[in-house]
Amino acid sequence: MCINEKITLLESKAGPTNLSQNKPTHQISFMATASRDIKPIVGGTLIFDQVLTNKGGAYNRNTGIFTAPVSGSYFFVVTVSIPTPSPANGQDYVRIDIMKNGKLSGYLFIGTQGIWIKRSENTLLELSKGDKVNLHVRTTGSGFQRIAGGSYHSHFSGFLIN
Incomplete structure (x- = not known):
C-alpha cells in the first residue's frame, strides 16, 4: 500500500476534519455590571442591572438570575469590589454565594481590612435546561456599606462551553 492510499484510508476512518463542524449550535453568554453602588441585603440576590451582552437572553437584569436555555457545561465569573471604609464603620466584609437551583456552588468572601479590595471567583457548572444560577448575599459585617x-468595578458573567 502506497503512502497516498494510507492517508486516504486514515482520513476515511477519522471522519470529517473541518473544525467549523464542531462549533456549538447554541451561543449563550452574558456579562452584567452594576451601573451604580449596591447596598446588598443579607439573604437577597445580588443584581447587576447594566447588561453589556446577553446572547441567548438567559440573564434577567431585573432578578439577577441566569436560567440555562440548554443543558451543558457553563463557566461563571463574579467580581466584586468594596471601597475603602472609614475607620468608624467597624467590620467591613461580605460573603456572596454562587447558587445553582438554591444550592451552594461556590462563594466569594471579601474582607477589606481598611483598603479597597477587588476579588473574583469562578466556577464551572453542569446545568440542565431550566437550571437557575444567581448570586446570594450570605452575610455582611456590621460596618459594611456598599459594593x-x-x-466595571463589580460584575457577573458566564458562558456555555459545550
Whole structure:
C-alpha cells in the first residue's frame, strides 16, 4: 500500500476534519455590571442591572438570575469590589454565594481590612435546561456599606462551553 492510499484510508476512518463542524449550535453568554453602588441585603440576590451582552437572553437584569436555555457545561465569573471604609464603620466584609437551583456552588468572601479590595471567583457548572444560577448575599459585617458599582468595578458573567 502506497503512502497516498494510507492517508486516504486514515482520513476515511477519522471522519470529517473541518473544525467549523464542531462549533456549538447554541451561543449563550452574558456579562452584567452594576451601573451604580449596591447596598446588598443579607439573604437577597445580588443584581447587576447594566447588561453589556446577553446572547441567548438567559440573564434577567431585573432578578439577577441566569436560567440555562440548554443543558451543558457553563463557566461563571463574579467580581466584586468594596471601597475603602472609614475607620468608624467597624467590620467591613461580605460573603456572596454562587447558587445553582438554591444550592451552594461556590462563594466569594471579601474582607477589606481598611483598603479597597477587588476579588473574583469562578466556577464551572453542569446545568440542565431550566437550571437557575444567581448570586446570594450570605452575610455582611456590621460596618459594611456598599459594593462598588460603575466603571466595571463589580460584575457577573458566564458562558456555555459545550
